[in-house]
Amino acid sequence: MEVREIKSLVVLMNEYGIIELEIEDKKGKVRLVRGSAPNAEASTAAGTPARAHGPTPLPRRPAPAAPRSGGPIAAPIELADNQILVESPMVGTFYRAASPDSEPFVHEGDSVRKGQTVCIIEAMKMMNEVEATAAGRVVRIIAENGQAVEYGQALMVLEAG
Amino acid sequence: MEVREIKSLVVLMNEYGIIELEIEDKKGKVRLVRGSAPNAEASTAAGTPARAHGPTPLPRRPAPAAPRSGGPIAAPIELADNQILVESPMVGTFYRAASPDSEPFVHEGDSVRKGQTVCIIEAMKMMNEVEATAAGRVVRIIAENGQAVEYGQALMVLEAG
Amino acid sequence: MFKKLLVANRGTIAIRIIRACRELGIPTVAVFSTADKDALHVRMADESVCIGPPAAEDSYLNIPSILSAALTYGADAVHPGYGFLSENGDFAEACQRSGLQFVGPRARHIRLMGDKPRARRIMKRAGVPVLPGSEGKGVSEVRDALADGKRLGFPVLIKAAAGGGGKGMRIARDAGELERLFPIARGESEAAFSSRTMYLEKYLERARHVEFQILADNHRSVIHLGERDCSIQRRHQKVIEESPCPVLTARLREKMGKAAVRAAEVVGYSNVGTVEFLLAPDGQFYFIEMNTRIQVEHGVTEMVTSTDLVKESIRMAMGEELGIRQRAVTFKGAAIEFRIYAEDPERHLPSPGVVSNHHPPGGLGVRVETALYDGYRVPVHYDPLIAKLIVHSDTRDLAMARARAALREYLIDGIKTNIPLHLKILHDPDFIRGDFATDFLRRYEPSSARPSDADALAAEKAS
């Protein structure tokens, strides 16, 4: 699921007053919970003009699960006790391989050593290698190849073992 | 206790963040409860300029015991089951007697018939007689002679029997 | 300077008056009904008095209660705001008799302008163009109405002589409709104003509502502060007002402004007032009535002329002289007001409730007049106008851009508002071009609930 897809879900939730939304597909699971339902009934009634004209959803109170896509404040990714996240150390573009022709650094199911390069973040034309912070198995690759990612955004899930 | 005295108490409470205040003296008992403490810590810290310069206390949420003096929204007057209030039917000036030389219509402790005149509200130079809505005993006269009263303001407490 | 001023109103206009008094250093007394005990104007005023139960007749329209409050609390002036008692000659007179300065015109001017056929006669004599219509004191019988209708040619508008707020108003497109609708309109007038007297006016197609702001002192100086185009109306409610009117030429503005000043001068009017005209597509304009009070939409004139009309109304009431001559009045940029109503924007039903997430817009050229606050319960008893957003910029296009940005920022939860409707209008090509008349908003009526002609056209008479 791409950032823009999640964003449009969030807009939908906001417009139609959905409080909780859970989607599970082959790419993973997304669970979005709005802390309160500020715009549900009131400002954005049915028949509201399109988003471009519509009121900007402002925060009521900083909800723990505020509707942000990606990033450290994203929809929470549920981790088992023996799982850790590989997070983006910077803003940039996520690549799974060193070049378009190369093989991805890792696939889901692969085992990795601590310090092994698992992906690249391109920022300012520089390719920054992201290393596994611990040995383990790649159980899920969250980011899409070529996707814009922000600081702290979850890229992969590693499982110890 | 006069309206202006209560008002200054309310201002004090607001300025120093007092939530609840109870005063009992020979004239009666005043109990003021602030539903929330909006200005306590923040806008009106110690050393705030005098009221005339200070921020206007605005309501946070309509508190059930909002700090208003007199009137139907006044500090709640606690009534026993067999007690009722005589309330002002209009805005005006409360008088206990028909003229400055006359005897008051009633004193605390007096028994009254239903329909008996218990006081006068002067409004627009007209003297409006206020009648007891039930038979009973005047257990407390709340309003001060010559005091400005508003619509619905509690004037006296009657006790059945 | 007044010692103390009683604000005989509630909501946004009460806030507006209290702010003006604070700037002038005049202490204020607010009055309120038991339904308004938590209202913002009660908290903002220096003192406040409960004057009665929720029903307006028993509180905000209760003259003895309000006068008693003013006298008991030591006020020497009363500002009526708009609505309620603001155009009640008896109230103005009772204030003066009680030694209270009424902030507004003299009682006889309120009464004169409240009698619509009489106002028409006076204006006609003074050379102010009026719409062709019933002559004399009006008509009460269908027979006379039919004669007038034939003389004028259809369509005609049936109006109540004591009218206001669109009550007793119907459009008749032929003699048959007139015969059918006249008794209905007269019945409404009897119910609302205890008056059977009606009058007919020629109905103008595709007309705009263009009104001029008047400012007059007690020393016979009268100026106008330009116009407001209030054509965007829904039934009895103006919805959007702007200044300048997008189609007015400088020449026509001068001509209409002079007519408006003449209308006030001829009766010796004082304080603030508004002369309302219909502007036909051919550039002809016609007096319809004069409102003898501050208007809801006074803010747009304040923005383009840098004048504080509420402070001026108080200054005039204190007998001060107008400090400005007509030729010194200048206009800067364009201002648009958006009335925010607590209503379902689709179904146009009132939407009372408890306000949450109140986040008004701010910044350059953005002015909000509101009595809302977080946690406030909008009462069911009164007008659903809860806020006014006024934007000001160099041009109408820039003001519209600013309005779109501001309305997107505006958050009011807990109740429904017409903010989405305003955003739709701001993307309507005809509105953007300035090409509209008083029937513009009919296109945004829900198709299932499109009102009858008669209803929609009553919009022509919004106050």
Added chain:
Amino acid sequence: MFKKLLVANRGTIAIRIIRACRELGIPTVAVFSTADKDALHVRMADESVCIGPPAAEDSYLNIPSILSAALTYGADAVHPGYGFLSENGDFAEACQRSGLQFVGPRARHIRLMGDKPRARRIMKRAGVPVLPGSEGKGVSEVRDALADGKRLGFPVLIKAAAGGGGKGMRIARDAGELERLFPIARGESEAAFSSRTMYLEKYLERARHVEFQILADNHRSVIHLGERDCSIQRRHQKVIEESPCPVLTARLREKMGKAAVRAAEVVGYSNVGTVEFLLAPDGQFYFIEMNTRIQVEHGVTEMVTSTDLVKESIRMAMGEELGIRQRAVTFKGAAIEFRIYAEDPERHLPSPGVVSNHHPPGGLGVRVETALYDGYRVPVHYDPLIAKLIVHSDTRDLAMARARAALREYLIDGIKTNIPLHLKILHDPDFIRGDFATDFLRRYEPSSARPSDADALAAEKAS
């Protein structure tokens, strides 16, 4: 027109820039640190990107992160706001190298004006009066400083050549103080700017801080938009700014304005900028420095000149021409800005916390610029400026009356603010008369904690 603009800032100025972009129809990208995930600018922008952890060096001062965000999200322009990277020549240059239009002056102008002794030399050559002070490239050794001090006569002000924000600044009242304080100031400069180069300026008693707003296009047209008096300062913070300066004559305004324009013209400056002067009690004025960015207090100039400076800065950056000539610039009324800081008004300590009961004032001539909302947690990591209240009216007296009314309405709970201090100042007879200099606020320091001369006088250099 820019395709997309990245706002490289936070707080009120980020909101201000986003509003301007909305009006211009330019989509925006907000950047934020993890401490600002719930900040208003993040919600208001069309897109937003987390660029790092709370510490400013790792997020809002992190040039690669911000550039990467701009390129990754497809922006073609960057607005730096004020503070953070707004006066960093390397950032401006890096933007241009990455194909991003930097909304501000060229990198070399930022660098030139950032080198204070160099700016002084250029201004002196151009005939702009500068304070007597160190000549050439400045001084690094106590011995040279003492020689300068003797030549100038005491008191003197020690300043850092790369200075800003009051760092490395001390007043020396005699040679002994100079000898003692110079190494301390130099140490501060080394720590803050990695520079040992200092310079001395003659210290002016009872001077006012008067600055001129410059607007310049890329086609060598430069105008000024009048002055702002920013004398009400506490240590490194301006607290109240107003336009016009209460003591400036029309003649002096013209003279200072011309000097300010010349300062910009002589270097070929473009975009918005501010030329700061000290105005002595005898009417002499002296260039102190030029700020090469939008200022916090730009709003007061916007009110009195009806100019949208942020929109203008974006227009200039797109290469558009100034649409207005100097003689067409007119000034209307008086505007005053009150900076609202999240701080204890008595002890001047920052007061972070969760905002509740947020109720900003509104109405005619009242403008609020804020990034607050109910429930927002003011973070500890950044500047405590949380809002700006700007009032505008016909005269300074009326503006002060409006400010008193507005500040009484202003409610912000959950944190302490300096609103009570503003109300005190608005009742101070000297402030009311306009009779003050940069040391005015010392009288409101808590007596127990009255800061040393050196600290208080560093106020002279507030940015």
